[in-house]
Amino acid sequence: MAKVDRIELQKQLDIITPVEYKNGLYFKRDDYYTVCGVKGGKSRSAYQIINNALNNNKNIFVTAGSRMSPQCEIVSTICEKLGLVCHLFMPQGKETSVIKNICQNKNSTIHFVKAGYNNVIISHAQKFAEENNYCYIPFGMECVENIEITKHQVQNIPDNVKRIVIPCGSGMSMISVIKGLNYYRMFDKKVLGVIVGKDPTKTFKRFLQHNLFEIISIDYSFVKSELDYHQTPKVTTINDVDLDIVYESKCIPFLKENDLLWIVGKRL
Numbered sequence: 241m242a243k244v245d246r247i248e249l250q251k252q253l254d255i256i257t258p259v260e261y262k263n264g265l266y267f268k269r270d271d272y273y274t275v276c277g278v279k280g281g282k283s284r285s286a287y288q289i290i291n292n293a294l295n296n297n298k299n300i301f302v303t304a305g306s307r308m309s310p311q312c313e314i315v316s317t318i319c320e321k322l323g324l325v326c327h328l329f330m331p332q333g334k335e336t337s338v339i340k341n342i343c344q345n346k347n348s349t350i351h352f353v354k355a356g357y358n359n360v361i362i363s364h365a366q367k368f369a370e371e372n373n374y375c376y377i378p379f380g381m382e383c384v385e386n387i388e389i390t391k392h393q394v395q396n397i398p399d400n401v402k403r404i405v406i407p408c409g410s411g412m413s414m415i416s417v418i419k420g421l422n423y424y425r426m427f428d429k430k431v432l433g434v435i436v437g438k439d440p441t442k443t444f445k446r447f448l449q450h451n452l453f454e455i456i457s458i459d460y461s462f463v464k465s466e467l468d469y470h471q472t473p474k475v476t477t478i479n480d481v482d483l484d485i486v487y488e489s490k491c492i493p494f495l496k497e498n499d500l501l502w503i504v505g506k507r508l
Contacts, residue, residue: 253284253389256396259500262479266401266500270393276321280505281374281393281413283314285386286377292385293375296483304329304365304378306358307336308470308486310507315377320345329353329365329376338507358438367431382408382443387412391420397500404504405495407487408433408462411440413504415447421458431460434491437469465490 260267270281301319305312305328314330319326325347330339332352342348345372351368353361354444362379369376394417399403408414414433421429433440440462448456467473467490476482476489483489484506491501 253288254392256393257281259396259398260481261398262481264497265479265495266398266498267479267481268393268397268404268500268502271503271505276318278314278317280310280314281390282311282381282505283318284389285381285412286311286314286318287376288385289377289381289383289388290294290315290322290324298373298375299324300372300374301326301377302329302365302369302374303327304358304361304379307331307333308507310336310338310505311377311379311381313338313341313507316342316345316348320347323347325349327351327365329361329367331355331361331369343431380443381412382410382447384447387416387419387447390416391423393417394420394424394426397426397429401498401500402432403496403498404500404502405432405434405491407484407491407504408435408440409437409487411443411501412447414440414460415444417428417502418448418456418458418460422456429458431458432494433462434494435462435464436467436487436490439494463494466493 256279257270257272260269271279272281273281273284273285275283301324303311303315307330312330315326316328327349329351334352342350353364366376404417406414406417418431472485473489475492476485478492488503495501
């Protein structure tokens with residue numbers, strides 16, 4: 241991709257995605273953000289990491305995820321549009337729509353790992369990246385770049401919103417929101433994370449609770465979804481807004497009037 245195109249894409253990172261109000265609920269539409277044909281807050285973070293790596297003369301990328309992983313699909317699609325090579329580490333198993341979409345990208349190679357545990361898959365990906373001096377894009381976008389680019393999205397949250405509800409997978413989007421509220425001194429707002437999958441405690445300690453140079457004054461808490469990561473809720477739409485079947489739709493039971501649902505994205 242020509243340099244001028246990357247400059248234009250970099251400008252898009254600063255776009256603040258809209259907040260919509262529908263029938264008593266607010267929706268932060270971070271799923272509207274688009275780069276290289278992919279949507280959502282994770283695509284913003286992925287592009288930021290890729291762009292930083294390109295500026296440091298690294299142009300081959302490695303990441304890891306499940307067979308339903310939006311991250312793997314996002315990284316694959318961005319790399320394809322930019323003409324970059326990427327390697328994706330995923331567990332063996334049944335073919336999914338994500339894998340089918342990735343297989344259409346000629347610059348992507350999927351490495352199927354026998355063990356299905358995330359830590360094993362991540363270890364394989366990290367080792368491969370290190371041995372070949374490729375850029376590793378962290379599982380769950382667990383990196384400071386993600387937080388620093390996403391935290392500014394809180395700026396247009398309406399004053400009368402007092403609680404933000406957000407799905408918590410890796411925990412990084414929720415951490416970014418908390419950091420943003422703290423940065424912009426929006427101390428009157430609470431954050432409820434709906435846990436979908438792993439326990440986010442270690443990630444929060446790593447990126448939020450162990451920072452001696454920043455006092456977090458935002459009230460946040462967690463609630464665990466009654467449904468497993470792989471279970472699809474019966475209801476996946478609220479107030480005519482279609483939600484991701486793995487993450488955002490599992491927040492529906494916990495929403496109250498005048499809450500803001502933070503929509504990180506919706507799988508392709």
